Amino acid sequence: MIARRIPPPCVALVLANLLAGCQSAPTRFFMLEPVAPVSIAGSYTGPAIAVAAVHIPPALDRSDIVSEVAPGEFKVSDLEQWIAPLGQGIRQALSADLAARLPAGRVIFPHLAKPPGTIAVSVDLLSFDAGPRVATLQVSWLGTADGAQPGAQPRSIGGTLRLQTPRSGEGAASMASALSALVAQLADRIVTELLLPAPDAG
Secondary structure (H helix, E strand, C coil): CCCCCCCCHHHHHHHHHHHHHHCCCCCEEECCCCCCCCCCCCCCCCCCEEEEEEECCCCCCCCEEEEEEECCEEEEEEEEEECCCHHHHHHHHHHHHHHHHCCCCCECCCCCCCCCCCEEEEEEEEEEEECCCEEEEEEEEEEEECCCCCCCCCEEEEEEEEEEEECCCCCHHHHHHHHHHHHHHHHHHHHHHHCCCCCCCC
């Protein structure tokens, strides 16, 4: 018979803790959610609009969620990730926010055929700072469309914005909620521009 040595309780406890430490924590995934509008621009009868592209800075264009912990210093979370590329997530959320603020049929979702005269919006996210109390988004956007009718003047709208929203708590969930709110603010500003008279009106 071969004798087996039974580790004392204290050694067994250490081994159990080491094994538990080797088990990785589950990865949590987050996505942006549309935000309900305060009002709907039911009177809008202009051309359809489509979010054509959203460009993300290289520092943020990754699946891992990145947060700025100090000016110029960032923290990357290996266990908290966007469920889809951030640019695609913003594009989808912005499209949904616009659809909730404009009459039915005025927003063309990504990958669908666009009718003549559709205003194609491109978004360039310049920076996103999720501070402990306030989140700030700096973004530039441009919407352009050829005239729907021959000889009609092309329409161009856009601008550079600095948007802010209060942030409750810390962590990736709070960051995703704040970014969702900021994207909704961008949708509000785009709708405001759409409601302005076209250059050839009057």
